Amino acid sequence: MNTGPAIAVKGLTKDFRIGLRGLKLRAVDNVSFEIPRGQVFGLLGPNGCGKSTTLKIILGLVSPTAGEVSILGFPFATTAARSRTGFLPEAPYFHKFLSGRELVAYCARLSGVKPESVNQAVEEALALTAMTEAGDRTIGTYSKGMLQRIGLAQAIVHDPELVILDEPTAGVDPVGSAAIGQMIKAMKSKGKTIVLCSHLLGQVEQVCDRIAIMDRGKLVLEGRVDDVLTRRDQNIITVENLSPEARRAAEEALAQHGAKITSVTHPRRSLDDLFRELVTGSRDA
Amino acid sequence: MKSSLTRISWMTRLTFLEAIRQRFFAFLILLSAALVLSSVSFRFLDFGHGELKFVCDFGFGGMFLFGSVLAVVMSAQLFFAEMDNRTALTLLAKPVSRTEFLVGKFIGVWLVLGVFIFTLSTLLAIILWARCQELTAAAIEVGKAPPELSIKGLFSYTGMQWARLGVVAAMILMVASLARTFLFTVIVGSMLVVAGQLQWLAQETLLKPGDLNFFSKALLSISTYIIPNLQQFNIGDALTLDHGSVADGAVTLALFSGTCYIVVFIFIGSLIFRQREI
Numbered sequence: 001m002n003t004g005p006a007i008a009v010k011g012l013t014k015d016f017r018i019g020l021r022g023l024k025l026r027a028v029d030n031v032s033f034e035i036p037r038g039q040v041f042g043l044l045g046p047n048g049c050g051k052s053t054t055l056k057i058i059l060g061l062v063s064p065t066a067g068e069v070s071i072l073g074f075p076f077a078t079t080a081a082r083s084r085t086g087f088l089p090e091a092p093y094f095h096k097f098l099s100g101r102e103l104v105a106y107c108a109r110l111s112g113v114k115p116e117s118v119n120q121a122v123e124e125a126l127a128l129t130a131m132t133e134a135g136d137r138t139i140g141t142y143s144k145g146m147l148q149r150i151g152l153a154q155a156i157v158h159d160p161e162l163v164i165l166d167e168p169t170a171g172v173d174p175v176g177s178a179a180i181g182q183m184i185k186a187m188k189s190k191g192k193t194i195v196l197c198s199h200l201l202g203q204v205e206q207v208c209d210r211i212a213i214m215d216r217g218k219l220v221l222e223g224r225v226d227d228v229l230t231r232r233d234q235n236i237i238t239v240e241n242l243s244p245e246a247r248r249a250a251e252e253a254l255a256q257h258g259a260k261i262t263s264v265t266h267p268r269r270s271l272d273d274l275f276r277e278l279v280t281g282s283r284d285a
Numbered sequence: 286m287k288s289s290l291t292r293i294s295w296m297t298r299l300t301f302l303e304a305i306r307q308r309f310f311a312f313l314i315l316l317s318a319a320l321v322l323s324s325v326s327f328r329f330l331d332f333g334h335g336e337l338k339f340v341c342d343f344g345f346g347g348m349f350l351f352g353s354v355l356a357v358v359m360s361a362q363l364f365f366a367e368m369d370n371r372t373a374l375t376l377l378a379k380p381v382s383r384t385e386f387l388v389g390k391f392i393g394v395w396l397v398l399g400v401f402i403f404t405l406s407t408l409l410a411i412i413l414w415a416r417c418q419e420l421t422a423a424a425i426e427v428g429k430a431p432p433e434l435s436i437k438g439l440f441s442y443t444g445m446q447w448a449r450l451g452v453v454a455a456m457i458l459m460v461a462s463l464a465r466t467f468l469f470t471v472i473v474g475s476m477l478v479v480a481g482q483l484q485w486l487a488q489e490t491l492l493k494p495g496d497l498n499f500f501s502k503a504l505l506s507i508s509t510y511i512i513p514n515l516q517q518f519n520i521g522d523a524l525t526l527d528h529g530s531v532a533d534g535a536v537t538l539a540l541f542s543g544t545c546y547i548v549v550f551i552f553i554g555s556l557i558f559r560q561r562e563i
Binding site for chain 2: 051059060061079080082083087090091092093094095097098106107109110111112151154173186280
């Protein structure tokens with residue numbers, strides 16, 4: 001069994017040619033990262049930073065100008081790699097005349113699920129995404145949240161090892177977003193590797209093990225969520241029974257006022273803050 | 286190989302389902318059916334030819350014209366609907382190759398064109414058969430020879446037209462795989478269809494070189510290979526009303542040439558489509 005990273009991206013660069021003169025627009029600029037198996041990986045960045053292009057290259061929908069990509073040990077853009085991958089595109093649009101159940105069954109057949117297993121696979125995917133009841137309605141009647149959930153069902157129906165979700169919560173209300181967050185956690189508990197592109201930074205912070213932040217096509221930060229959000233040069237002191245007087249004199253004589261230090265931890269900044277600092281900072285430069 | 290055929294068959298099913306639900310298809314099939322049915326009412330305008338020939342020409346004309354329009358517009362529309370609505374993104378992220386996608390699209394469109402052309406042919410066959418019965422009875426009464434009608438020949442012609450529409454659909458999908466817009470595809474595709482209908486003129490000119498210079502001769506020679514001769518499929522009258530006038534092997538040759546063009550167009554189309562960024 002291959003135990004290498006789920007996705008390995010090395011020196012990835014993508015230039016788009018614009019207009020008749022063929023001017024180059026660099027959408028992805030020498031990006032490298034690895035995603036270990038079984039983890040939830042957040043790929044973050046402002047609109048137009050190259051996230052979706054990177055995902056499309058990984059899926060073989062766009063060819064890179066330079067660099068290497070491998071998925072689960074297979075070269076990218078091969079059917080072997082794609083048969084082990086599930087993908088929910090940003091703002092998914094499906095054939096409206098199909099019912100949700102038909103769409104998921106259709107995707108199961110395209111993804112190589114054996115005919116005798118299709119029904120079971122479809123029902124499991126619908127159950128995981130809470131779409132069993134609405135499965136027989138045509139997709140044209142679905143709300144945005146239902147579209148995202150049926151999109152998720154079609155992405156996981158063939159039980160892929162790797163699931164790539166591009167903005168799964170876009171246009172979805174907070175309850176729906178929370179439900180999608182739960183589904184991501186459920187998939188992780190089954191050992192799936194998940195790549196998540198999202199602007200809901202709070203949710204990313206909750207569900208992701210690792211994150212990478214892109215800006216203007218470049219990777220500006222990559223690492224474990226705990227590592228990148230924790231400030232190791234500062235400490236937090238948690239105290240009990242802290243009166244207003246004690247607060248004023250806390251630094252000099254905390255113990256003399258009857259307060260007791262119960263724990264010392266590192267303070268965390270929020271992912272929102274870090275994101276804004278990195279992205280805005282580079283724009284100002 | 287088996288899994289590839291499975292994926293193509295599912296792409297075909299989806300394309301077919303999408304196509305037959307379109308209003309454009311329903312509109313064209315109703316319009317064409319109305320034209321075929323109305324041919325009986327206009328038979329007094331037979332311009333000196335036999336009545337059955339007039340009805341045949343009218344029906345074949347409807348199938349030819351509307352079939353061509355349907356092949357051009359529907360092939361382009363079904364391709365660009367996938368691109369513009371971004372459903373191609375979902376499909377091509379699955380283990381579906383670009384070739385399988387294009388072949389599935391082609392077969393789906395071709396099946397719809399088959400439904401169109403065989404529905405109209407059945408309608409025309411019923412009209413011709415009914416009218417032939419009347420004319421035969423009248424001819425026997427006055428001691429004249431009864432008119433000749435071959436329903437088998439009519440359906441042979443239908444098969445030829447289906448092959449012709451297959452060539453057109455494959456050609457349009459090849460153009461679409463390169464083009465950026467639906468409109469460009471329809472315009473260029475229509476021009477190629479017209480060029481295909483007139484390709485026999487280039488062949489005839491080459492047979493009588495006359496004062497053609499080398500450049501013109503080379504250009505004409507190349508065009509006869511690149512552009513399919515669509516006129517070779519239009520032998521409906523001869524097949525239906527005068528079977529003996531069809532040259533030996535004409536049908537086989539046309540079908541063989543049509544198959545070759547379909548394979549080549551889809552092959553080139555898939556090579557181009559592989560480079561396309563979705």
